[in-house]
Amino acid sequence: QRQSVISVLSNITQQSHKPLSLWVLLKMHFQSLSVLATLLVTVYAHGYVDNVTVAGTLYTGYQPYTDPYYNPIPDRVIRPVQGNGPIQDVTLIDLQCGGYTAGGVSGSSPAKLTAGPAAAGSQVSLRWTLWPDSHSGPVITYMARCANDDCTTYTPGTSAVWFKVAEAGRTGTSGVWGDSPLMIAGNAYTYTIPSCLAAGSYIVRHEIIALQTAGEYPGAQFYPSCHQIKITGSGTSTGPSSKLPFQVPMQRLT
Structure with a gap:
């Protein structure tokens, strides 16, 4: 992941011909890590x-x-x-x-x-x-x-x-x-x-x-x-109520 971030930054720098500010570099690195974290969460979720x-x-x-x-x-x-x-x-x-x-x-x-x-x-x-x-x-x-x-x-x-x-x-x-x-x-x-x-x-x-x-x-x-x-609505019921954590039996409101 680190290598891919470095490669992306290098390509962008070469294309722009301007040095990137530290803030931009950090922001892009954070976004890349966020994407990685999201992917990991999806895989192991x-x-x-x-x-x-x-x-x-x-x-x-x-x-x-x-x-x-x-x-x-x-x-x-x-x-x-x-x-x-x-x-x-x-x-x-x-x-x-x-x-x-x-x-x-x-x-x-x-x-x-x-x-x-x-x-x-x-x-x-x-x-x-x-x-x-x-x-x-x-x-x-x-x-x-x-x-x-x-x-x-x-x-x-x-x-x-x-x-x-x-x-x-x-x-x-x-x-x-x-x-x-x-x-x-x-x-x-x-x-x-x-x-x-x-x-x-x-x-x-x-x-x-x-x-x-x-x-x-x-x-x-x-x-x-x-x-x-x-x-x-015009209904009047608030349901037969129970506790959670469970108090059984729990009836269903229909």
């Missing part, structure tokens, strides 16, 4: 939600390998995740929206923006980074109404506020799982906002549960992602 489309508007998701290095950090509708790795300790608050308690980051902080408005009964599309075909499992989506109708300052803690709105498991006895479509580049996952849902601001918790290690300690791998959305 599990995955995270890259973007979400709500009411026809595409919102770029939190980018864990670039956003933290911007000043200021870009405002997003998806709450920060600490990387593309899984949550495997289901007793931790990290299970809600992503976190890394072992590394000093407990749970996930609120996003600065809220997507929408979107009508109850409409669909929302989520596009993951390309999902590895070795990580088959179900895809489940939950929602929780934000206190004071403001998701940008709200963290659920251990309150019983979550309800399930969508799930996609195994198809019959085949090897096709809910996340199988996400193993094909360009595919997205779509869920429907319940038509009976009361208007307001909500956190949507969307996750893939990879089962390839479910038969051994520490068990299945959870990949949660949370986005914030404003819902409109």
Whole structure:
């Protein structure tokens, strides 16, 4: 990588016939390293939600390998995740929206923006980074109404506020799982906002549960992602609520 950067700089210098400033050299070197880092992340990645489309508007998701290095950090509708790795300790608050308690980051902080408005009964599309075909499992989506109708300052803690709105498991006895479509580049996952849902601001918790290690300690791998959305409509339901980390059974709102 170092040699390729030097070659690029040499070619540009020869073509311009002018010496490049130290700032330009450093900037180009940083950009080259950023490209390399992105490629490495892609090769060794599990995955995270890259973007979400709500009411026809595409919102770029939190980018864990670039956003933290911007000043200021870009405002997003998806709450920060600490990387593309899984949550495997289901007793931790990290299970809600992503976190890394072992590394000093407990749970996930609120996003600065809220997507929408979107009508109850409409669909929302989520596009993951390309999902590895070795990580088959179900895809489940939950929602929780934000206190004071403001998701940008709200963290659920251990309150019983979550309800399930969508799930996609195994198809019959085949090897096709809910996340199988996400193993094909360009595919997205779509869920429907319940038509009976009361208007307001909500956190949507969307996750893939990879089962390839479910038969051994520490068990299945959870990949949660949370986005914030404003819902409109005349519904009155806020769902039968449960806690996360899990309080079972959890009913589905339809």
